[in-house]
Amino acid sequence: MDPLASAHAAALWVGLHLILLLVLSVLVTRQRRRHRVEIGDGGVPALNQAIRAFGNATEYVPAALVGFGVLALVAAPPLLIHPIGLVLFAGRVLHAIGLTRSTAATWPRAAGVLATWVSYVAIAAALIFYAIP
Template identity: 80%
Template sequence: MDPTTSAHAAALWAGLHIVLLLVLSVLVTRQRRKHRVEIGDGGVPALQQAIRAFGNATEYVPAALAGLSLLALVGAPPLLIHPIGLILFAGRIAHAVGLSRSTGASLPRAGGVLATWISLVAIAAALLFYAIP
């Protein structure tokens, strides 16, 4: 198998997740400008939600992208990297949508967390599998 194929798979998901982080960042900026809040959340619920959606993504996405990149480096097949990347990406979008609509529990938010955790478990298991010669 061509190792660049795995790298291309990881690059796709890294690129999409970076775009997602940029979109979430823009949403925070829009709320800040709308409510004229320069620092913190100003007690504005919509801004609080936007900040948490971005913050939560920044808590999970970097480790997952590092894991996907390492999987590409150790030669994991794209057929492993793509499903994990897709589940992670769908989970992060679902979580952001759920959190942007409500601070309480919601199906998109719960599904997003579950998809994120499943992705991280899959990444960890695959890395451990490839780490053992």
């Protein structure tokens, strides 16, 4: 196996998740400008939802990206990294869509949380597996 293949796989998912974080950040900025709120949520539900969608992603995505980086360092196969990256990305997108559309418990939010947790478990298990010589 090409030793850089793992790094390329990780790079794809890190890049896509960074774009997702940027998009969510832009959505917060758009709501701030639309409602003329410079700090906090100004009591505007749509702004609060955008802030939480971005905030939730920033709470979960960075640790997973570190996990991808370490998986690349230990030369985990791309066929391990790609499915985890896809599940995490799909989960984060679903969660953001669900949260920006409603404050209620919706299926996209629930599916997004589940996908995120499954990804976390998969990353953790893979890291522990590769840590044992």
